[in-house]
Amino acid sequence: MSKPAKQKVLLGMMAASLALSIGLNPQTAKAAIDVEASASILVDADSGKILYADNIDDQLPIASMTKMMSEYLILEAIDQGQISEDDEVEISDHVRSLSLQISLSNVPLRQDYSYTVKELYQSVAIYSANASTIALAEHVAGSEANFVQMMNDKAEELGLESYNFVNSSGLNNSDLSGNHPDGTDADAENELTAKSVAQLAYHLLKDYPEVLDTASIPELEFQAGEEEVIEMQNWNWMIPGVNAQHEYEGADGLKTGFTSAAGNSFTGTAVRDNMRLITVVMGAETRDDRFDETAKLFDYGFDNFHEAELLSEGYKPEGEDVVSVTGGKENEVSLSTSSALTAVIKNDEDELYVPEVNLSEDLLNEDGEFVAPLEEGQEVGEVFLAYNGEVEDQYLYSNQSNSTPLVTEQAVEKAGWFTMSMRGIGSFFSGIWTSVSDTVTGWF
Structure with missing residues (x-):
């Protein structure tokens, strides 16, 4: 065989091997589906098994998906009795000012009106209200800076592989008008890998499944003042009753996110036939795209995998x-x-x-x-x-x-x-008998 011919055969074998690995390895599963995003992952929520993965180790901005960690710490504080759902939350000057910025996701908050932990939490989980998140962070930890330290400590405790939390809301610190948490850079942004986001969602669902009770509410009224009611429509367009174009059977969570640096991102979860899946899509082009790409992942998971009792x-x-x-x-x-x-x-x-x-x-x-x-x-x-x-x-x-x-x-x-002694004696005589037997057998 000529040298050029050998090279062609070798290249063909390499190409075939590469194609096989792409089709089988979840890290390079683009042969099965093509998710148009900077990073994406599909996980079985029960076992943590990865069913699809693409660029899951690239650390990227996560925008308001940050609020999953804030929700975890808020629910943990309630569970441990450190705070109560009925607590009235003080609204600081910074929180009041931020809540009035309509270009950001917010509900307006007043300092002459009372809000409970439950009411503010609902505005966080449903409407991604940034000022409400900071108000709750201050209520739990005394300051947002203390809360951010708790976020990073909890990330380490949960075993997240790569993370950097700089605020509780997911905004870029530059959006906080100089009131960013002490010890963080003025233009810093929360960053995780897609795998770490999935790890966070995995623990949130495992430890506090009640998070879905609120995350799955399509629309809710928020009483901002005596005569001021805000209609909060869920930013998750995949849950029933929000957006007919993107509604997905079984979807009930979890958290959207957008900043100019992060692009359109979404951590989703859906359940069918007792199989719950977690998805993460980071850096999609548009709001619609983040749900369309998530639907691809859900379809791939529910169409190609099943839960089976093997033992x-x-x-x-x-x-x-x-x-x-x-x-x-x-x-x-x-x-x-x-x-x-x-x-x-x-x-x-x-x-x-x-x-x-x-x-x-x-x-x-x-x-x-x-x-x-x-x-x-x-x-x-x-x-x-x-x-x-x-x-x-x-x-x-x-x-x-x-x-x-x-x-x-x-x-x-x-x-x-006594039993051990008798066993020792028995073993001794057994050994002698075996030796004698072997010797006698050798005579014949």
Whole structure:
């Protein structure tokens, strides 16, 4: 074969390999769908499994998607009894002034009228009211600067991979007329990666699912003053009753965002047949585009994946359902799964998942035996599903997987000294008998 011919064959093989990897790897899944945005991700909300990803590690401005972290901290403060939904919130001069800027998303706030935490929170979650967010931040933490520190601390606690919070609302600091939080730059903007935004949404839904009770309200009145009522229409056009063009079956959250730096962004969530998906679209061209591109992600997820029970409760791993025990009244213990294992998997790929056992090393001796005592129902490991497809499943966090606990079916008490002594004597004579037997056998 000539050198040019060999080069053509090599290039063809490389192209075929690249095409295969693009079709299978969620990091480069553009072969399946083409999402027109700076970054995008699709995640199973229950397991954190990534179903589609594009540029998810690029740190970008997030605009009002910032408010998901503010909502998390507000709901946490309520849950822990630090504040109450019925608390009246003081409106500072800065908040009052900002609330009157109609070019920004706001409800007007007065200093001679009372607003509760619940009322301001509703204006944040439904109408993305920026001044209301700052008022609540000041109420929770004493100042927005303190609240921003809480935001960054919580991001670290939740394991967000890349983040920089500079204010509570998502505005550019330059929009705050010199009242940006102490310790932040005058023109700074909140920035996260698409993966980190998805991680934040994942925890918000896990820890405070009630966030959807408010996020899914299509329209609500806000009493700004004695005779001043603001009609708040939800900026999320995908929930029922807001915008017929973009309404999406099962959509019930979560948070839109726009600044000139961030473009049109949106973190969405929708549920069908008990499968909830999280989407993040960053840097779409227009308001309509952020919902159109989100619809692509939802369609891809609901059309190509399903939730399946791959292992039933009480499943006994074949060949590994009994493990030896040392130092116990019994010499072995039976194992089974404590709960069923369900997973979101691609259609027609059920057979590509194989159960594998992972025992807890801290419970085993160097011979691979459990050491007594063991309690009934004690978790001693896990059964996880190994994927035998072309590309390994990916998750929001490295410690996540399709797995279920493996537990003991009975207790094994620690053997007393007499039992252990008799076993030692038995082993001694057994060893002698085996030696004699082998010697006699060797004579013939």
